[in-house]
Amino acid sequence: MSQRRGGTPHGDGRSRLRVTVVQAGGVLGGAERWQLHLADATERLDLGLIALGAGPTAAQWEARDRPVVVLPDERSAAGLLRTQARILPHLRRIRPDVVVAHGVKAALVTAPAARSLGLPVVWVRHDASFSGRLVGLLDRITDGQVSTSSWLVEGRDPRNGLVLHPPRMPAPLTRAAARERLGVRIDEDRLLLGMGARITAYKGIDDAVRALAEPGGHGWDLAVAGLADPADPGEHARLVALADELGLADRVRFLGDVPEFARVVTAFDAVAVLTKPTPAEPWVREAFGMSALEAATGGVPVVVVPPVDDIAGDGAVVVRPGRPSEVAAALATLADDRARQRLGAAAADRSRDFPDAADAADRLVDFLAELAHRPGVGRAPTGPAVSVVTTVLDDRDAVVALLGALLPQLGPRDELVVVDGGSTDGTTSLVAGVADRDPRVRLLVEPGAGISRGRNVGIEAAAHDAVACTDAGCVPAPGWLAALRRAFDRHPDVALWTGTYSVAATRVWEHALAAVGYPVVEELARPTPLVRAYGRFLGRSFDPTMPTGRSVAFRRDAWRAAGGFPEHLATGEDVLFGRAVVAAGGRAAMVRDAEVVWAQRPTFRANLTMYRRYGEGSGDSLDRRLLGRDLARVAAYGTAVVVAARGGPRARVVAGLGAAAYLSLPVARALRSPAPLRTAALVPGVAAARDLAKAYGAVSATLRHRRARGVTAP
Structure with missing residues (x-):
């Protein structure tokens, strides 16, 4: 077992999403390169790797100065149980926001350990192995499911799925520079077919070798970029022997590991992806086709098996798996210069339909961040201007604390709308004085207005469509408004953003009351099985559909669709509002980083009075869920x-x-x-x-x- 630590924080101080990736360390195939490309394209992640076995993938992560833990690559059922036990202490120590498990084996050993610690776990499916019940089981026991091709979702009903194709690569080198980089020399009258694949039987390299021996392939040589698969150690020798047997030893080259295959695809006149079922792996169907997209990006035509033809579009010549004669026919077609140019241009056009690595990485990070209840994390707090609305009534001291925490968070276009219900303790004059000095602060006086009425008045008068609410008595943590702004920016489809709150406590009874009556932000971040079960059956956990006015945000169209805050309720109005937003068709989600600190009432008796009023709010609401609990x-x-x-x-x-x-x-x-x-x-x-x-x-x-x-x- 080995470990290496690394990684650097953002220079601008933004926090990043902590992600631990679990994947095979001994091979460097499409799935592993997919993850590396996305990791290289974003600075929003604080990444580390738990590698199942040592090898080239683990080495690539270490070369990037990422923390790496290498565990033995176990294959038996007993070995998988041992790996589960080995992973657990590392996840407990690392405490990531999300765990990403690549492939079935990684998901099987990771999901139980991660869920026991309350860590959200995502599994990435990049091939069709172990279909059926096992796939359904992994979909159920993981929090998110990422598939690298649309067809991998067929026959499944993932609870929280994302299809994320391989990203479009940067422009490659020129042809001369690419061949120089690879060290490839070839006669001017000959053509070069390239394959970027692990050397294993199901990649169909033997079909390309056999195609060279047929008439259509006589003018072509073959160069294979890739390492031997540890699971198929004899395949390289078999392919060398096959080339010798067919008299092709001087026309077939094995280039070894080529980490930047996308940069050198222009060295080839065509690229082939020929994945096929084998007796040992009859389920095989190509799910990545990354080298096909890399070729298309460079304007190189491709010879592909379905469903990879979808990647290259009209730039592909489609052949059936395991048919060397069809590969030879495709090479005969591509021997014509004009055909290659036409198909290469079509492939390049098709490649532009795919996001580049930065956009694909952003999609993945946004998906992971929402699972971790940290939407937009790692991005600058750009987004819409926000109107913050709060209601006050004889809350002078609390307003001083609120303004002190909130005003530094307001941007130049933001505003704070304070609705005063008729204070007599100097609150009104205090806010008016601040408003005179700071044009971002507006005071509205609405004598007799309760919390709901005050909020509705403030929201109606707000200058912006993006609205956030907090209460007097709450102190927004640094970054509260920035977290909500990022959420608005990255997920415009979400109607209701529910923030979090922590309860201030110093005396023993306050700690006891906080433990009994309020959820804990850490439990939202890492909900253990106890927390999940308790929240499901007994409540007292953060629920995006049941916000509190202490920390909540929404757009005004969602507020209008819900009919505003219910003004007939003195308490419980915020929860009913949230449920009304969802009932009107809006989606609700959590923002863990939008945290405020809320002070409990000063005496135990005052807190019991508050709870009695909460109960009255449940009764007055006639809401079955709220009233049923009481x-x-x-x-x-x-x-x-x-x-x-x-x-x-x-x-x-x-x-x-x-x-x-x-x-x-x-x-x-x-x-x-x-x-x-x-x-x-x-x-x-x-x-x-x-x-x-x-x-x-x-x-x-x-x-x-x-x-x-x-x-x-x-």
Whole structure:
């Protein structure tokens, strides 16, 4: 096992997405070159490699000064289990934002380890091996699925899929320079066919060799750029023997590793991609065709098997797999100078339909970043001007803190719209003074307006379509607005961006209440199986469809489609607004980096009063999801009392196990606090007080509504 560390941060201080790639280290084929091309084309990633076996791919990463961990390349079922165990401590130490696993084997050993640590894992499928149930299993146990060709998605239903073809390469060298780089000498009256492929049976190199022996191939030589595949060590010798047998030893060259094949494709008169099924690998079908795209970029015609012809379009001569005679016929066609020029020009035209490496890398990074809830990470905070809207009422001290944190984040075209509901403590004059000095700050006074009404007034008056909201009592972290701006810029299809918040706590009871009542940003970044299960069944996790007004952003058309914030609610209005945006057809997503720090109420009693009001908001909303959770708490606590008083031993055991499950995540959070044991000891009592206060509010509001309906009924 070996390890090498490297990598440098952005000079401008922007954070990057931390990605660990898991792939075979002993071969350097299309899949490995695809990843290297994209890695070289972006500065948005902090990349490292876990290589399954030593070899040329691991060496390429080390040459780029990337951190590399090399693990043994195991092939048996027991070996795969050992590899899972070996990967786990490295992922725990590295703590990437996302893990990318190339191929079936890499995904099988990586997904269980990554998910146990709460790390999002993406698997890249670059061939048709192990189709059927195994592919379906990997689609289910990974968070994202990247395919390198459209046909690899056929028959699948990936939950979060991206098709990302190989990128278009930069312009290659001139013909003379390319041949000089390769060290190739060939008579002027002869033509050169090139292949860029690993030397293994299913790449069809033998079909190209046999084609040279047929009449259509007599005027051609063959040059193969690529290393032997460790899984097929005898293929090189077999091909050399075949060339000798056919009398072609002087016309077939093996160039070895050519890392910059795209730069030297102009050395060839044509390039062939002849992948075919073999008895050992009957599933094989070419999914990359990278060398075909590299050739097309250089205006070199290609001889290809389906479905690679889609890459070169009219610049391709299509042959069936395993048919040397058809390859020879294609070479006969390409022996004509005018045919080669015509097909080369068509191939070059087709190559322009593909994104270059920088654009393809951006697509991949955006896909990975959204999975990590960090949209736009690694980019400069360019994007639309934003109107930040906040409501205040007698919040002078909180407004001072909010302005101090937010004003430095505003760009020259941004604005802060403060809607005052009729303050009497000097808040209004404070904001007015700031507005006099800073034209980006606007004060609107709307006496009697609650939070929802105030937000709606501010949004209606906002100068920009991109709107962000935060509350007095929140302190936006540095980069809060930049994170939202990048999200708006990179994903215009998203209607609602839900930011995050962390809860300030210094006293033990505050830490206990935070553990019981609020989600944790770290859990959003790395949701362990406990966090996932707890959030699914018991809530208290970040949910993009259920934002809080502390940190949320949207476009005004989404606000209008949702009918604005519901003004009849004193609490819970933000959650109902988010659900209304989604119900209107909008997509919601998280922005982990859009974080604010929120202060709890100063006393435990004041917090319980706040929770009672939250419960009343659930009851007033009549939303089944919100109200159902609060009424479920009533039923759960009532059942617990009955079981404790009158239940038998088995019932009490079941109730105890249920209580332990309910308190499991809050206790785990409490044990990470500055006073872990004292905080954990308070968790059961704090949880009961919090739940009962909220349930009381929900029940009282529900009963009030029922009485009101009874009074108004005819």
